[in-house]
Amino acid sequence: MLTFVAKRLLLAVPTLLAVLTLVFVLVRIVPGDPTIVILGDQASNEARQALRERLGLNKSIGAQYVDFLVQVASGDLGRSLTTNRPIVADVAAVLPYTIELTLAALFVGCIVGIPLGVVAAQRRDGLVDWFARIVSLAGLSFPAFVSGILLLLVFAIQLRWFPVISTSNASDPLERLRALVLPAINLGFLMVAYVTRVTRSGMIKALGDDYVRTARAKGLVPRLVVWRHALRNVLVPVVTVVGLYLGVLIGNAVLTEIVFNRPGLGKLIVTALNQRDYALLQGLMVVAALAVVVANILTDLTYGLVDPRVKTA
Amino acid sequence: MRQILMAATILVGLGIGAASAQTTLNIGMAAADVGQLDPHRATTTQDKPVVSWIFNGLVRFKPGSASLESLEPDLAERWEQTPDGLSWTFFLRKGVKFHGGYGEMTADDVVFSLRKAGTSQTSSFSADYASVEAIEAVDPHTVRIRLKQPIPSLLGLVANYHGGNIVSRKAVEALGADFRLKPVGTGPFAFEGYKPGESVTLVANKEYFRGAPKIDRIVYRFIPADAARDLAFTSGELDIVYGRQDQRWAERFKKEANVVVDVVRPAELALLHLNTKMKPLDDKRVRLALAHAINRAQIAQFKGDLVAEPGVSVVPAGYLGTDDKAPLPKHDVAAAKKLLAEAGHANGVTVKSVQTSLPTMLNSMQIVQNQLKQAGIDLQMEVVDHQTFHANIRKDMSGVTYYSAARFPVADVYLTQFFHSNSIVQTPTAVTNFSHCAVADKEIEGARTATDPARQKELWMQAQRKIIDEVCAVVLFEQLQVWARKTNVDLGYKFDGAIHLGPVITETTAKK
Numbered sequence: 100m101l102t103f104v105a106k107r108l109l110l111a112v113p114t115l116l117a118v119l120t121l122v123f124v125l126v127r128i129v130p131g132d133p134t135i136v137i138l139g140d141q142a143s144n145e146a147r148q149a150l151r152e153r154l155g156l157n158k159s160i161g162a163q164y165v166d167f168l169v170q171v172a173s174g175d176l177g178r179s180l181t182t183n184r185p186i187v188a189d190v191a192a193v194l195p196y197t198i199e200l201t202l203a204a205l206f207v208g209c210i211v212g213i214p215l216g217v218v219a220a221q222r223r224d225g226l227v228d229w230f231a232r233i234v235s236l237a238g239l240s241f242p243a244f245v246s247g248i249l250l251l252l253v254f255a256i257q258l259r260w261f262p263v264i265s266t267s268n269a270s271d272p273l274e275r276l277r278a279l280v281l282p283a284i285n286l287g288f289l290m291v292a293y294v295t296r297v298t299r300s301g302m303i304k305a306l307g308d309d310y311v312r313t314a315r316a317k318g319l320v321p322r323l324v325v326w327r328h329a330l331r332n333v334l335v336p337v338v339t340v341v342g343l344y345l346g347v348l349i350g351n352a353v354l355t356e357i358v359f360n361r362p363g364l365g366k367l368i369v370t371a372l373n374q375r376d377y378a379l380l381q382g383l384m385v386v387a388a389l390a391v392v393v394a395n396i397l398t399d400l401t402y403g404l405v406d407p408r409v410k411t412a
Numbered sequence: 413m414r415q416i417l418m419a420a421t422i423l424v425g426l427g428i429g430a431a432s433a434q435t436t437l438n439i440g441m442a443a444a445d446v447g448q449l450d451p452h453r454a455t456t457t458q459d460k461p462v463v464s465w466i467f468n469g470l471v472r473f474k475p476g477s478a479s480l481e482s483l484e485p486d487l488a489e490r491w492e493q494t495p496d497g498l499s500w501t502f503f504l505r506k507g508v509k510f511h512g513g514y515g516e517m518t519a520d521d522v523v524f525s526l527r528k529a530g531t532s533q534t535s536s537f538s539a540d541y542a543s544v545e546a547i548e549a550v551d552p553h554t555v556r557i558r559l560k561q562p563i564p565s566l567l568g569l570v571a572n573y574h575g576g577n578i579v580s581r582k583a584v585e586a587l588g589a590d591f592r593l594k595p596v597g598t599g600p601f602a603f604e605g606y607k608p609g610e611s612v613t614l615v616a617n618k619e620y621f622r623g624a625p626k627i628d629r630i631v632y633r634f635i636p637a638d639a640a641r642d643l644a645f646t647s648g649e650l651d652i653v654y655g656r657q658d659q660r661w662a663e664r665f666k667k668e669a670n671v672v673v674d675v676v677r678p679a680e681l682a683l684l685h686l687n688t689k690m691k692p693l694d695d696k697r698v699r700l701a702l703a704h705a706i707n708r709a710q711i712a713q714f715k716g717d718l719v720a721e722p723g724v725s726v727v728p729a730g731y732l733g734t735d736d737k738a739p740l741p742k743h744d745v746a747a748a749k750k751l752l753a754e755a756g757h758a759n760g761v762t763v764k765s766v767q768t769s770l771p772t773m774l775n776s777m778q779i780v781q782n783q784l785k786q787a788g789i790d791l792q793m794e795v796v797d798h799q800t801f802h803a804n805i806r807k808d809m810s811g812v813t814y815y816s817a818a819r820f821p822v823a824d825v826y827l828t829q830f831f832h833s834n835s836i837v838q839t840p841t842a843v844t845n846f847s848h849c850a851v852a853d854k855e856i857e858g859a860r861t862a863t864d865p866a867r868q869k870e871l872w873m874q875a876q877r878k879i880i881d882e883v884c885a886v887v888l889f890e891q892l893q894v895w896a897r898k899t900n901v902d903l904g905y906k907f908d909g910a911i912h913l914g915p916v917i918t919e920t921t922a923k924k
């Protein structure tokens with residue numbers, strides 16, 4: 100397994116390099132000037148030019164690219180142009196929140212989506228099946244900022260069960276959990292949609308297979324037939340979807356982070372882009388790309404757990 | 413005996429509880445993050461209020477006022493100037509301490525601060541100090557400023573605003589570049605912590621020279637999403653919130669129980685800068701036609717009378733030197749069409765504009781576009797994101813530039829930055845002269861050094877009238893600042909003005 104992980108990480112290097120290069124070039128093509136953000140709109144051209152020289156922004160793009168590669172190769176993501184803070188510190192400050200939210204959304208997605216998909220398949224065209232299909236459609240079509248506001252209006256303002264804005268100042272773990280619930284549901288809604296669909300269609304097929312008919316004929320309890328035998332075979336495509344959309348979750352988290360005012364990687368990327376903070380944006384995109392690579396590796400490893408026939412050599 | 417011990421324990425516990433109960437003020441700001449808190453670099457709307465809670469100047473704007481006439485002693489107890497106006501001497505308060513154990517504020521810190529403020533590598537406001545010849549410490553509590561030419565409004569340069577904020581020399585030298593996010597001042601609140609994208613926390617400076625603050629802690633939260641910020645305020649998680657400069661928003665929150673909505677000056681003046689070097693706007697008749705096509709009153713009405721007023725001149729109303737009776741071109745569509753015909757555009761004319769996608773600015777321009785259409789002027793807008801807008805207008809790419817800004821409340825600053833030839837875009841000394849206006853340089857420079865206040869006002873008035881006559885810019889409206897707070901927050905003063913773009917939290921501010 101270690102060999103497998105090492106091979107996959109090595110293969111990730113050219114991927115990361117490609118992402119880095121693309122971000123490096125694209126950010127510099129987009130119009131905008133970080134010196135206006137740093138110095139404000141009352142600063143003269145002279146002052147901005149002097150700052151560009153100090154930040155090395157007056158060098159050719161090629162020279163800036165080489166400087167950047169050398170820096171990254173030595174493990175240094177550099178410093179933010181606007182705050183001068185080490186980018187590693189900024190990433191370390193927000194990454195735990197992104198991981199927390201993504202895992203919570205994943206949990207919501209699986210804990211709701213898998214049972215809902217199973218029951219919908221068992222009672223095809225029944226009330227539960229229709230409900231599952233509507234939930235799935237809503238999850239895919241509802242914009243996250245709309246569902247987020249609705250959740251806040253109902254559960255935070257009317258019922259006062261949860262806070263409106265998240266705070267990392269909460270030293271009490273229960274308070275922190277309370278602040279995570281609504282954002283997790285908001286982001287998890289998308290995951291519920293995907294997982295329900297894949298589980299439902301997989302279960303419909305599995306429940307019609309010969310081995311299930313045989314298990315029923317042998318007199319096995321229906322609950323065991325469905326949850327132990329049929330579902331086991333459906334989990335592989337479910338894991339595939341979860342792994343595939345984990346990257347989507349990380350990207351989609353930005354809207355949830357903004358609506359619920361949670362710190363996070365996505366929100367920081369948007370801020371860096373708005374401020375034309377090239378250095379911060381590059382560093383964050385490296386981390387985001389690495390996160391997707393790690394997610395894919397974990398997905399591949401999970402196959403082995405779910406289906407012993409799959410070996411990770 | 414056991415009961416006595418239990419009672420004593422309860423009493424002590426209650427006492428400790430009462431002593432440790434802290435008053436925290438939660439403030440919500442419409443921004444994703446702080447810019448920087450070095451006061452000589454803090455230019456953004458979100459940074460300026462925080463800076464005002466941490467720093468002092470030699471003089472200060474009276475809390476709640478944005479008027480130069482309200483300037484009063486702050487770190488300086490008194491001051492003198494020579495009859496020729498070329499030398500000012502400030503006598504400092506004794507025993508004022510910097511935060512964080514950085515010692516007593518002395519003349520050395522003042523000299524260091526003002527020199528730093530006047531240096532382009534360490535200040536975004538260095539141009540304001542171009543007429544300062546020397547700053548010296550006469551003794552540990554006396555500072556002398558010598559000028560190249562008289563500056564009648566010098567007190568504005570040493571006020572608790574922009575470059576006038578006094579920093580600790582030791583702290584700046586010790587912290588270096590980190591000072592921008594670990595500021596050290598003498599104000600009522602000291603910097604405690606910063607969480608990226610979340611908040612800045614300040615704690616009360618118990619040794620503040622005006623008295624210990626009643627508020628123990630300020631948590632300044634960055635909440636860029638309007639809906640989240642409004643809901644957090646409604647739910648009580650925020651005590652003070654940056655309001656939307658929107659009539660409906662102000663009306664909605666005015667109706668809410670336990671809420672006070674403050675609408676204050678200085679306002680941001682919205683102008684249409686007309687590029688006099690770009691066809692067809694290089695023809696004054698076309699520019700005048702554009703000015704006649706604009707209906708200022710209608711735009712202000714659209715914005716709402718609670719949060720906007722029609723502009724009065726090319727300098728915001730209420731500034732020292734604003735010409736309140738400036739002869740602005742009247743709304744007259746027939747006159748506009750006649751001028752266009754005289755200029756050879758009887759069938760209409762097209763003008764181009766680079767425009768920001770920020771909703772509050774874009775919707776104003778859509779009104780303008782519609783008004784211009786009535787006169788046969790087709791305004792084609794290239795809508796881009798806000799950073800691209802700022803970059804492109806400075807590259808002289810726009811024929812019509814909509815720009816909304818407030819500045820230090822003296823006509824000189826606005827006229828210099830927007831209408832002096834030194835500030836023309838794409839030049840080395842460029843600031844924000846998008847129109848390439850150069851008709852009033854003599855009057856602007858003359859007013860800057862005039863020692864007679866009446867003569868100074870006369871020169872400023874002449875400058876404004878020349879600029880209006882040349883149609884370098886068309887005056888639109890003034891957008892007032894909007895804040896909301898819970899009624900249990902007593903600012904400690906009458907909130908009429910916010911020179912720092914937010915309520916000043918002083919030692920007298922309290923939360924019941």
